Amino acid sequence: DTAVSQTPKYLVTQMGNDKSIKCEQNLGHDTMYWYKQDSKKFLKIMFSYNNKELIINETVPNRFSPKSPDKAHLNLHINSLELGDSAVYFCASSHSTEEAFFGQGTRLTVV
Amino acid sequence: SQKIEQNSEALNIQEGKTATLTCNYTNYSPAYLQWYRQDPGRGPVFLLLIRENEKEKRKERLKVTFDTTLKQSLFHITASQPADSATYLCAQGLGAGTYKYIFGTGTRLKVLA
Numbered sequence: 001d002t003a004v005s006q007t008p009k010y011l012v013t014q015m016g017n018d019k020s021i022k023c024e025q026n027l028g029h030d031t032m033y034w035y036k037q038d039s040k041k042f043l044k045i046m047f048s049y050n051n052k053e054l055i056i057n058e059t060v061p062n063r064f065s066p067k068s069p070d071k072a073h074l075n076l077h078i079n080s081l082e083l084g085d086s087a088v089y090f091c092a093s094s095h096s097t098e099e100a101f102f103g104q105g106t107r108l109t110v111v
Numbered sequence: 112s113q114k115i116e117q118n119s120e121a122l123n124i125q126e127g128k129t130a131t132l133t134c135n136y137t138n139y140s141p142a143y144l145q146w147y148r149q150d151p152g153r154g155p156v157f158l159l160l161i162r163e164n165e166k167e168k169r170k171e172r173l174k175v176t177f178d179t180t181l182k183q184s185l186f187h188i189t190a191s192q193p194a195d196s197a198t199y200l201c202a203q204g205l206g207a208g209t210y211k212y213i214f215g216t217g218t219r220l221k222v223l224a
Contacts, residue, residue: 004154031210041198043155043214055210090154099145100202100212102154 003027006091006103014111021076021106023091032074035090049074081110115203115215123221130191132218134184134201141203144184149198191222
């Protein structure tokens with residue numbers, strides 16, 4: 001039973017396309033996050049949701065739009081993909097601000 | 112803004128020795144610090160959390176300290192094994208209601224057999 005699952009694991013797409021990454025957690029957590037890990041392995045928060053409400057939006061371009069249909073899901077939609085969007089995107093969840101559980105990551109490559 | 116610094120250089124140690132990793136924070140006093148392990152191609156996995164009013168926390172061969180005067184946390188792995196080889200990330204928690212963790216860049220540990 002995977003606690004936090006993301007799909008797809010790998011995503012290769014052309015510049016200008018629109019793509020989505022899905023995330024689901026079965027831990028009953030109230031908070032979910034999207035993090036971006038760049039080529040230097042730096043993990044930076046993008047968004048956090050608490051009880052389906054957007055709490056944190058860390059100066060992410062408007063091309064990135066998270067959506068939380070319910071507390072167990074947080075999806076990330078990216079419009080007009082750019083080369084610089086290539087990275088590994090991690091979804092995570094936690095109960096309040098205790099330990100975070102991460103998904104396995106989605107490696108996005110924009111060509 | 113909050114900042115977490117870890118020694119970004121790789122740390123190589125001999126099997127059986129104690130590995131010590133450093134995490135320094137600036138500009139803000141975190142309510143707690145967390146340590147995560149990340150293996151290649153995988154997501155970070157939580158290891159330990161230490162709060163600002165705790166000096167030390169242990170879990171099996173792992174020990175974490177929190178020095179608010181030095182603004183530093185040390186992460187120790189005793190009797191290290193090759194299976195401990197991974198990248199270790201320190202994360203700063205800002206407290207209830209903040210809903211984010213600030214991560215350091217991580218330190219890559221390699222335990223040599």
